[in-house]
Amino acid sequence: MTIYLDGKLVPESEARVSVFDHGLLYGDGVFEGIRSYNGRVFLLREHIARLYRSAQAIGLVIPMSQEEMCRAVITTCAANDCRNGYIRLVVTRGVGNLGLNPYQCPKAGVFIIAATIQLYPPEFYEKGLKIITVGTVRNHPEAVNPNIKSLNYLNNIMAKIEAVNSGVQEAVMLNHLGYVAEATGDNIFVVRGRALLTPPSWCGCLIGITRNAVMKIAADNGFEVRESVLTRYDLYTADEVFLTGTAAELVPVVEIDKRAIGSGVPGPATRQLMRLFHACTQQPENGDKIV
Ligand code: PXG
Numbered sequence: 200m201t202i203y204l205d206g207k208l209v210p211e212s213e214a215r216v217s218v219f220d221h222g223l224l225y226g227d228g229v230f231e232g233i234r235s236y237n238g239r240v241f242l243l244r245e246h247i248a249r250l251y252r253s254a255q256a257i258g259l260v261i262p263m264s265q266e267e268m269c270r271a272v273i274t275t276c277a278a279n280d281c282r283n284g285y286i287r288l289v290v291t292r293g294v295g296n297l298g299l300n301p302y303q304c305p306k307a308g309v310f311i312i313a314a315t316i317q318l319y320p321p322e323f324y325e326k327g328l329k330i331i332t333v334g335t336v337r338n339h340p341e342a343v344n345p346n347i348k349s350l351n352y353l354n355n356i357m358a359k360i361e362a363v364n365s366g367v368q369e370a371v372m373l374n375h376l377g378y379v380a381e382a383t384g385d386n387i388f389v390v391r392g393r394a395l396l397t398p399p400s401w402c403g404c405l406i407g408i409t410r411n412a413v414m415k416i417a418a419d420n421g422f423e424v425r426e427s428v429l430t431r432y433d434l435y436t437a438d439e440v441f442l443t444g445t446a447a448e449l450v451p452v453v454e455i456d457k458r459a460i461g462s463g464v465p466g467p468a469t470r471q472l473m474r475l476f477h478a479c480t481q482q483p484e485n486g487d488k489i490v
Contacts, residue, residue, distance in 0.1 A: 203275040203311035206263075214310065221304050222291025226351035228307075229253035232316075232445045233286040235276055239486025240286070243269055245408045246445075253347045254290060254307075261290055262307055269487065272311060276489045281313035285446065291350065318384070318446040319368055324473070327453030327465045328442070330382070332431055333361040333370040337380035337403035345380065345403045355383040369442065371434070371455065374403035379429040385444035386410040387452075389429060389437040390468040396433070399426040409443040409476075416475045422468070431456070439466035448480075449473045 202214035222228035231246045247265050254261050261268070272286060288311045295304035319328065335358040338345050343354075355372070362370035362383070371387060374380045380403035381387050387404075389396045395417045398404050418424045427433075434440060438461045440452040449472060451465035479485060 201278040203271050205309055208278050217294045219294045220291050220308055221295050222350050228291035228350040229348055231288045234445050235281055235284050236480040238282045238489050240272055241480055241486045242408050243487045256347050259307055273487055273489055275311040275313045279313040284313055285316035287312045316446050319450055324450055327451035328369055329367050329454035330369040330452055331362055331365055331367050331456050333358045337372040337374045339375050345405050359383045378402045380404050382442050385442035385447045388441050389433055390439035393423055395422045395424045396427040398429055409445055413443050416479055439469045441469045449476050
């Protein structure tokens with residue numbers, strides 16, 4: 200595998216970061232997870248724009264322009280023939296001393312991995328996920344705001360541990376007020392009749408690129424799409440529930456906290472949106488060509 204590291208393509212064996220990098224020492228940095236479909240990087244510009252917003256929010260200067268970053272992603276995909284894959288783009292605070300102060304780190308580090316990912320085994324896309332709500336609360340908006348896709352995912356990892364320890368694949372996290380925020384690496388949607396509901400940003404979710412794409416697709420196909428404050432009651436009594444994310448794509452949820460959702464199998468709206476989302480990933484206008 201060939202890795203993009205600080206402006207150069209290097210073999211995987213040479214792609215190393217320092218133990219003094221604050222990305223490692225403090226989780227100080229930001230990242231994106233991006234997919235390629237059919238030789239194009241899906242919604243690349245949206246991902247890069249969000250990366251730069253995350254960096255801006257933590258006062259991190261990325262030492263290249265958004266256009267240069269887009270080129271770097273495409274070049275890394277081309278070098279790895281990553282035509283249907285998963286791209287992990289990481290910007291760290293860079294090398295500094297053993298203190299928190301980020302201003303001691305002269306230059307941000309940038310690396311890009313173009314590989315593959317499978318978040319859930321294929322049968323879950325057919326049968327749906329069983330999930331639980333967990334005690335670990337989503338970040339308060341005035342702590343590390345959930346819109347910052349930071350290298351500090353420990354809060355979400357704690358929630359994931361609760362889910363896995365309970366024998367399920369995924370956790371729903373609530374915010375500090377008790378409202379539904381999102382899953383550990385995916386946004387959450389509720390179907391109620393022809394309405395499609397998902398929590399607003401202030402409830403503690405990342406504004407997912409897949410979330411936005413699905414909201415647009417649904418609106419274009421006759422759903423009434425709304426951001427809505429959701430409680431666990433709304434999940435338990437939904438007709439359908441599904442999760443969205445770059446890695447997960449669109450995955451049905453059939454059980455939450457031992458309550459069957461709707462009929463207990465992936466519902467028609469979810470299956471329709473899965474088909475429509477797949478078609479959307481294949482449309483040339485939604486991606487930058489890998490050359
Ligand atoms: N919420 C959180 C907390 C996320 O980290 C999403 C929602 C979905 O956002 P997008 O923009 O991808 O629709 C994410 C994204 C992984 C992995 O390796 C996680 C994400 C994306 C890609 C890979 O587990 N999370």
